[in-house]
Amino acid sequence: MTELTCAQLRATFVTAVLLLAAAVPAHAAESSLCETRGYTVGFFNGVWNTTRKAYDGRVFLENLLGSVYNGEPVEYENFYNTTGEENGATMAQDIAEVFIQRADEIDSSGELARRFEYLWDAANDPRRPLWARLVDVLRVPIALAERIYTAISTKLVAGFARMLSNPPTEMDYAEHRLIVDRLTTEGQKILMVAHSQGNLFMNPAYDYAKTKLTTNSVATVHVAPASPKLSGPHLLANIDLMINGLRSFGWNSVPAINLALPLSGNDKSGHTLDGTYLDISRAGRMRVQQMADQGLASLVTPPAAGNRGFFTAMLSWDGPGDVDLHTFEPTGTHVYYLSKIGQVGALDVDNRIADGPEHYYASCNTSQLQEGTYRFGINNYRNATGRTATVQVTLAQGGQPITRVLDVGAERGLVGNNSPIEVLAVNVTKDANGKFVATAQ
Amino acid sequence: MTQLWKHGVLALLVAAMVAGCGNGSDGAGGGTAGGIPTPYSFKEAFSKLEASGQLPVLDRSDSIAGLDANANGVRDDIERHIDSKPDTQAQKNSLKALSRALGKAMTVDTKDKNALREVANSINLAVICSHQTYPLGAASPLGDEIEKFTVNTRARYDAYMKFNSAMNGTGMKGVKGVKCD
Numbered sequence: 001m002t003e004l005t006c007a008q009l010r011a012t013f014v015t016a017v018l019l020l021a022a023a024v025p026a027h028a029a030e031s032s033l034c035e036t037r038g039y040t041v042g043f044f045n046g047v048w049n050t051t052r053k054a055y056d057g058r059v060f061l062e063n064l065l066g067s068v069y070n071g072e073p074v075e076y077e078n079f080y081n082t083t084g085e086e087n088g089a090t091m092a093q094d095i096a097e098v099f100i101q102r103a104d105e106i107d108s109s110g111e112l113a114r115r116f117e118y119l120w121d122a123a124n125d126p127r128r129p130l131w132a133r134l135v136d137v138l139r140v141p142i143a144l145a146e147r148i149y150t151a152i153s154t155k156l157v158a159g160f161a162r163m164l165s166n167p168p169t170e171m172d173y174a175e176h177r178l179i180v181d182r183l184t185t186e187g188q189k190i191l192m193v194a195h196s197q198g199n200l201f202m203n204p205a206y207d208y209a210k211t212k213l214t215t216n217s218v219a220t221v222h223v224a225p226a227s228p229k230l231s232g233p234h235l236l237a238n239i240d241l242m243i244n245g246l247r248s249f250g251w252n253s254v255p256a257i258n259l260a261l262p263l264s265g266n267d268k269s270g271h272t273l274d275g276t277y278l279d280i281s282r283a284g285r286m287r288v289q290q291m292a293d294q295g296l297a298s299l300v301t302p303p304a305a306g307n308r309g310f311f312t313a314m315l316s317w318d319g320p321g322d323v324d325l326h327t328f329e330p331t332g333t334h335v336y337y338l339s340k341i342g343q344v345g346a347l348d349v350d351n352r353i354a355d356g357p358e359h360y361y362a363s364c365n366t367s368q369l370q371e372g373t374y375r376f377g378i379n380n381y382r383n384a385t386g387r388t389a390t391v392q393v394t395l396a397q398g399g400q401p402i403t404r405v406l407d408v409g410a411e412r413g414l415v416g417n418n419s420p421i422e423v424l425a426v427n428v429t430k431d432a433n434g435k436f437v438a439t440a441q
Numbered sequence: 442m443t444q445l446w447k448h449g450v451l452a453l454l455v456a457a458m459v460a461g462c463g464n465g466s467d468g469a470g471g472g473t474a475g476g477i478p479t480p481y482s483f484k485e486a487f488s489k490l491e492a493s494g495q496l497p498v499l500d501r502s503d504s505i506a507g508l509d510a511n512a513n514g515v516r517d518d519i520e521r522h523i524d525s526k527p528d529t530q531a532q533k534n535s536l537k538a539l540s541r542a543l544g545k546a547m548t549v550d551t552k553d554k555n556a557l558r559e560v561a562n563s564i565n566l567a568v569i570c571s572h573q574t575y576p577l578g579a580a581s582p583l584g585d586e587i588e589k590f591t592v593n594t595r596a597r598y599d600a601y602m603k604f605n606s607a608m609n610g611t612g613m614k615g616v617k618g619v620k621c622d
């Protein structure tokens with residue numbers, strides 16, 4: 001087969017994408033294995049949030065905004081980010097050192113410094129029960145504990161200011177872009193909600209989403225933003241010591257304060273999501289809800305290039321060239337650009353020029369979905385040598401997407417179709433109740 | 442000179458009596474906090490809080506995992522603390538699931554992406570269940586409490602923050618219809 005013939009053949013298949021995709025019934029009409037298209041609320045967490053705290057914030061938001069809007073399902077996803085410059089958790093080490101140093105100043109025996117549970121509350125509010133009981137027994141003013149809080153919060157503000165001066169790089173939010181790729185490909189309406197430093201990650205994600213959409217299908221809500229860059233409504237409380245504290249580090253261009261709140265007894269920082277902005281007893285919560293509702297109301301359904309699935313696989317790469325996604329279904333059916341329809345799913349997005357994405361989805365229809373192992377591979381078909389590919393599998397049942405980053409390997413053309421580079425596999429089984437469950441290998 | 446000596450002895454006696462009285466305390470040695478005299482040393486204060494049940498007696502061993510005699514994945518001290526709560530069994534289970542997941546986070550190989558993902562999913566489910574089983578607004582502070590009691594030593598803190606750092610940039614999709622019992 002000559003190169004020209006091959007290209008013509010491929011073009012024929014590409015032209016037929018919609019017809020082929022339509023051959024596998026859309027999930028909306030099939031069953032309840034997947035949600036129908038609707039809204040996704042993406043949550044970008046704030047400064048000093050552990051993974052747990054970030055997930056907690058997402059659920060808090062879900063409780064506020066609900067699971068249905070305008071008759072369509074609303075899904076929630078975290079876009080997690082940590083505070084610190086690298087994978088060595090530098091900022092966390094700094095905070096630990098500050099705690100130990102200040103604790104030793106208060107208690108020279110070292111007993112306090114070894115009790116790290118006191119660090120956690122000192123970082124948020126030393127008036128919480130742990131500290132309150134201690135100072136009560138010792139009969140010393142709470143101001144003593146507040147010394148540690150002040151030292152830690154100063155460190156946090158300094159770290160935040162450093163992040164503003166050196167914003168996250170593409171490497172930091174590469175996986176966030178993959179989520180945006182999936183959501184825009186599958187035709188979701190997207191509301192991004194960022195708190196605190198999450199705004200530094202949301203802004204590039206929003207800009208990126210705009211490049212993928214031709215419709216008004218993404219909106220933002222900025223809660224406690226530090227960056228002057230706003231692409232939607234914002235909320236900043238007068239009692240937010242973290243954001244207002246940035247001014248002392250020379251960062252004077254924070255957005256205007258537009259929320260007056262009474263002080264609370266459990267969030268001295270006036271900055272946390274659950275303790276201040278979504279506090280069930282104060283006005284911030286309603287304002288966030290109003291802004292989010294306005295954002296949701298403004299969104300229009302974008303055209304969908306790809307279907308939603310019981311699970312989906314997305315391939316993207318970093319530049320020009322043609323990299324192909326290959327799927328081997330449990331019965332051995334090979335789904336790829338020359339054979340887009342499988343027994344279970346289909347390759348419904350094919351890209352031959354640059355960047356991707358390519359997209360496979362497994363049917364949501366219980367009578368079509370098969371138990372067994374689904375294997376995914378890639379092939380550098382043409383002109384992509386040296387590129388890095390990312391494959392991300394997302395499960396309709398929720399949880400963390402499975403992401404693999406790898407070199408696309410040498411250009412192999414048609415020869416590579418039969419032996420793509422293996423990337424990952426997904427097992428589909430039925431649990432004791434007969435419910436389909438997917439797990440990554 | 443004699444007067445000065447007498448006054449000196451008197452002053453020492455008074456000082457000794459005051460120190461011995463411990464500011465009306467129950468005879469503990471006393472100490473200082475940031476230079477301020479206190480009726481108890483920090484060690485004594487912690488013991489007092491622990492004895493009265495205002496502070497759980499936490500495992501502070503060198504081991505990151507800590508003691509888990511019944512091998513259910515929840516550190517014994519945390520389990521005792523959760524069991525002492527008047528909460529429902531489903532509520533307690535959600536907190537135990539969280540502590541179990543945080544324990545895994547502290548010991549996971551951060552280079553193993555599958556293992557990291559498994560831990561992240563465990564934390565996610567535990568958080569969902571705590572919100573599902575507790576009244577609105579109650580789950581977050583309880584999650585904070587379990588986190589700080591579980592991650593209560595420098596070594597555990599370092600390990601936990603290494604996990605969180607490894608999670609940087611990742612996503613997590615909410616899970617619907619989770620059964621929490």
